[in-house]
Amino acid sequence: xxxxxxxxxxxxxxxxxxxxxxxxxxxxxxxxxxxxxxxxxxxxxxxxxxxxxxxxxxxxxxxxxxxxxxxxxxxxxxxxxxxxxxxxxxxxxxxxxxxxxxxxxxxxxxxxxxxxxxxxxxxxxxxxxxxxxxxxxxxxxxxxxxxxxxxxxxxxxxxxxxxxxxxxxxxxxxxxxxxxxxxxxxxxxxxxxxxxxxxxxxxxxxxxxxxxxxxxxxxxxxxxxxxxxxxxxxxxxxxxxxxxxxxxxxxxxxxxxxxxxxxxxxxxxxxxxxxxxxxxxxxxxxxxxxxxxxxxxxxxxxxxxxxxxxxxxxxxxxxxxxxxxxxxxxxxxxxxxxxxxxxxxxxxxxxxxxxxxxxxxxxxxxxxxxxxxxxxxxxxxxxx
Numbered sequence: 001x002x003x004x005x006x007x008x009x010x011x012x013x014x015x016x017x018x019x020x021x022x023x024x025x026x027x028x029x030x031x032x033x034x035x036x037x038x039x040x041x042x043x044x045x046x047x048x049x050x051x052x053x054x055x056x057x058x059x060x061x062x063x064x065x066x067x068x069x070x071x072x073x074x075x076x077x078x079x080x081x082x083x084x085x086x087x088x089x090x091x092x093x094x095x096x097x098x099x100x101x102x103x104x105x106x107x108x109x110x111x112x113x114x115x116x117x118x119x120x121x122x123x124x125x126x127x128x129x130x131x132x133x134x135x136x137x138x139x140x141x142x143x144x145x146x147x148x149x150x151x152x153x154x155x156x157x158x159x160x161x162x163x164x165x166x167x168x169x170x171x172x173x174x175x176x177x178x179x180x181x182x183x184x185x186x187x188x189x190x191x192x193x194x195x196x197x198x199x200x201x202x203x204x205x206x207x208x209x210x211x212x213x214x215x216x217x218x219x220x221x222x223x224x225x226x227x228x229x230x231x232x233x234x235x236x237x238x239x240x241x242x243x244x245x246x247x248x249x250x251x252x253x254x255x256x257x258x259x260x261x262x263x264x265x266x267x268x269x270x271x272x273x274x275x276x277x278x279x280x281x282x283x284x285x286x287x288x289x290x291x292x293x294x295x296x297x298x299x300x301x302x303x304x305x306x307x308x309x310x311x312x313x314x315x316x317x318x319x320x321x322x323x324x325x326x327x328x329x330x331x332x333x334x335x336x337x338x339x340x341x342x343x344x345x346x347x348x349x350x351x352x353x354x355x356x357x358x359x360x361x362x363x364x365x366x367x368x369x370x371x372x373x374x375x376x377x378x379x380x381x382x383x384x
Contacts, residue, residue, distance in 0.1 A: 045238050052179045071114070074149075085127070162219045186206065195289045198300065203253055208275075300335050
């Protein structure tokens with residue numbers, strides 16, 4: 001079977017490597033997604049284990065259209081009774097970029113009619129449409145004249161791990177946090193520090209990786225569980241096999257923040273993830289932080305959306321100075337959309353990656369912290 005794993009921009013290659021590690025075949029990265037092939041067991045495993053996927057779609061039809069009637073006609077050809085019965089409910093989610101349609105929702109209405117008529121012609125009754133809590137979510141993607149109809153095996157996006165009950169004003173998406181760690185090559189073999197941890201997403205994702213805990217472990221629902229061909233015994237075997245790799249972290253994972261409220265939020269979320277024993281937290285200003293050895297630092301500092309430019313620039317300057325003088329010999333990764341503030345870090349980045357945190361285009365920078373790595377701020381302008 002063919003599948004599509006959707007992801008965030010910039011994480012395609014990371015997700016590609018994850019899928020290869022799960023044993024997927026014909027793995028190929030495209031824009032914000034990875035195509036792959038496998039069986040039903042791999043579909044379950046992908047939802048349960050992938051750290052950088054947002055959802056897993058299973059295409060059931062691909063065709064070209066010249067008019068709206070083509071959607072209806074091709075929709076009738078799909079064997080909907082393989083996945084749905086007339087007693088079930090369904091919904092259609094549309095993604096449309098085509099000059100054939102002035103309203104993006106209209107093609108979805110056409111496909112709904114074809115699904116209903118497929119069952120009416122075959123059984124005399126039809127499934128109901130339920131947009132709030134459907135048994136089957138159908139994804140209709142139209143790009144110019146090309147149409148793909150898929151089933152959403154995830155429904156609730158995979159970044160909603162289930163452990164984050166408390167969050168700061170600008171929390172990091174869990175998939176993005178895991179992607180940052182995997183881009184950095186962090187595998188739980190080095191000590192970890194997030195000195196501006198907010199509600200704890202980066203330390204928690206680091207803890208999950210270090211513990212080899214599948215990110216789907218906290219979820220009780222995936223879309224495929226309501227499919228007509230769902231095999232609960234197969235899913236339980238997938239869960240059991242994947243959970244066998246869980247271990248105690250072999251490294252120190254730490255987080256801190258200047259806000260006591262943020263630390264309380266972190267503690268709660270870390271507890272929900274079952275990692276309280278393995279992640280240490282403390283209230284501390286970034287400028288007071290000191291290296292305890294050869295840890296890797298990860299930071300998602302304030303972006304300055306609610307601060308004056310001079311305030312945020314000063315903060316980023318403090319970050320750079322602290323990294324330079326207090327963490328010599330370490331590596332640091334910092335993500336931010338604020339290009340002007342990043343210039344004030346005053347460090348020459350060794351790597352640069354473009355990622356998105358929601359709608360914000362962000363820059364992920366890697367710094368190798370060695371004696372003499374601090375540069376005049378103007379020297380880094382072109383680098384970021």
